[in-house]
Amino acid sequence: MSIPHFENNCDIKEDFIATIKSPRLRYYDNLVLHIPHAGISGLDSTCWSDKLSLLNEVRRWTDWYTDVIFVPDEVASLKIHSIIATNSRFVVDMERLIDDPLNEVGQGIIYTSCSEVYREVDVEEQERLMKCYTSHQEELKSLLNEHSLLIDCHSFPSELSEVDVCIGVNDDWSRPSDFVIGIVKEGFERQGYKVRVNKPYSNSIAPVTNFIYSSLMIELNKRIYMNEDTLKVTSDAKTVRSILRQIYGILINHSELM
Numbered sequence: 001m002s003i004p005h006f007e008n009n010c011d012i013k014e015d016f017i018a019t020i021k022s023p024r025l026r027y028y029d030n031l032v033l034h035i036p037h038a039g040i041s042g043l044d045s046t047c048w049s050d051k052l053s054l055l056n057e058v059r060r061w062t063d064w065y066t067d068v069i070f071v072p073d074e075v076a077s078l079k080i081h082s083i084i085a086t087n088s089r090f091v092v093d094m095e096r097l098i099d100d101p102l103n104e105v106g107q108g109i110i111y112t113s114c115s116e117v118y119r120e121v122d123v124e125e126q127e128r129l130m131k132c133y134t135s136h137q138e139e140l141k142s143l144l145n146e147h148s149l150l151i152d153c154h155s156f157p158s159e160l161s162e163v164d165v166c167i168g169v170n171d172d173w174s175r176p177s178d179f180v181i182g183i184v185k186e187g188f189e190r191q192g193y194k195v196r197v198n199k200p201y202s203n204s205i206a207p208v209t210n211f212i213y214s215s216l217m218i219e220l221n222k223r224i225y226m227n228e229d230t231l232k233v234t235s236d237a238k239t240v241r242s243i244l245r246q247i248y249g250i251l252i253n254h255s256e257l258m
Contacts, residue, residue: 025255025256025257026147026177026214026255026256026257027147027254027255027256028147028148028149028214028251028252028254029079029145029147029252030079030080030081030143030144030145030147030148030149031078031079031080031081031148031149031151031248031251031252032080032081032082032083032140032143032144032148032149032150032151033070033071033080033081033082033083033151033153034082034083034140034150034151034152034153034205035063035066035067035070035071035082035083035084035085035153036063036085036089036093036094036095036152036154036205037061037062037063037066037085037089037093037095037154038062038063038064038065038066038067038084038085039062039067039084039085039086039087039088039089040058040062040088041086041087041088041091042086042087042088042091042092043058043088043090043091045091046090046091046119047119047120047121048090048117048118048119049117049118049119050116050117053115053116053117054090054114054117057090057114057115057117058088058090059231060157061089061090061157062088062089063153063154063155064155064222064226064231065155065225065226065233065237066153066154066155066220067082067084068241069220069225069237069240069241069244070082070151070153070218070244071084072241072244072245072248078248078249078252079252080248080252081143083136083139083140083143085136087132089111090111090114091129092109092110092129092130092132092133093107093108093109093110093111094133094136094137095152095205096108096109097109106118106119109129109130109133110126110129110130137207140205140207141207141209144207144209144211144213145211145213146211146212146213147213148213148214149176149180149213149214149215149216149251150174150204150205150206150213150214150215150216151215151216151217151218152168152204152205152215152216152217152218153217153218154201154217154218154219154220155219155220155221155222155225156200156201156219156220156221156222157222157228158221158222158223158228160200161199161200161221162194163194163195163196163199163200163221164188164193164194164195164220164221164223164224165188165193165194165195165196165218165219165220165221165224166195166196166197166198166199166200166201166217166218166219166221167181167184167185167195167196167197167198167216167217167218167219168197168198168201168202168203168204168216168217168218168219169181169197169198169202169203169204169215169216169217170203170204170206170215172206173212174204174206174212174213174214174215175214175215176214176215176216177256179256180214180216180251180254180256181197181216183247183250183251183254184216184218184247184251185197187243187244187246187247187250188243191239191243193224200219201217201219203217204216204217205217218244220240224236224240225237225240
C-alpha cells in the first residue's frame, strides 16, 4: 500500500496511517464525476505542425459525449458533482501528472508531439496552460471529502480492445472494495456487456488530500454508444446512460465496514 507524500509533516502522515489501519465505516455521500477529455475548445490557438493530421488525432482520442452520458439530469438530488474540462486534451491534459512518464514522448500535461505531429509552446503559453491545469486540480480536490467516490470518466477507440467497459483502480489507499467494484461490473454485465478490470486501461485519478477517499475509473468502448465514423450518438447511448444512473443510485446508498 503506497502512502501519499505530505511534505514531511510527520503528524499528518502518522494520522493518515492510523486512519488507514483503524476499522472504519465507509459510505459514499458524494459522487464526483471527473471528465477530462470530452472538451474540444482551444484548438484554434495551438501551434501544431499539421492541423489536418491533428484533426484525425482529435477525432480518435476525444472522449466524445462522456460529458453527457456520465452526468445524470438529477445530479443535485443524487448528491453528485461533476467537473468537466472544456479544453481539448491536445491543448492541456487535465488527467496527466506533474511528473507524468508520458512527458518523455511529448504527451504530458501540455502535448508537444502526437503521431508525427508536433507543437511549439512558448514560455508565456506554457505558464497560462499550467495555471489552467492547477485551477482544474484544485477545483477537483475541493469537491472531495472522506466519503467521496471519485469516478474518472473516459472512453476509448473500439479497435483497441474487444472489452466493452473497462474499470480501472489503483493498487493503493484509493482502491474501492471488491464489493464496490463488483457493483459497477455487474451493472454492465447484467445488460450483456463484456467488462474487465484494469484492461485495456488501469488506474484512476486520485489527487492527494489530507483524508482518504475512493477512486474508480470507468472507460466505455466507443462502439457501445456512438458511431466512430460519423461521430454521432447511437440509440444504445440511452442504455449506457441508464445503467450508469442505476449504478450511481446503488453506490450513493452503500456502506461497509473497512
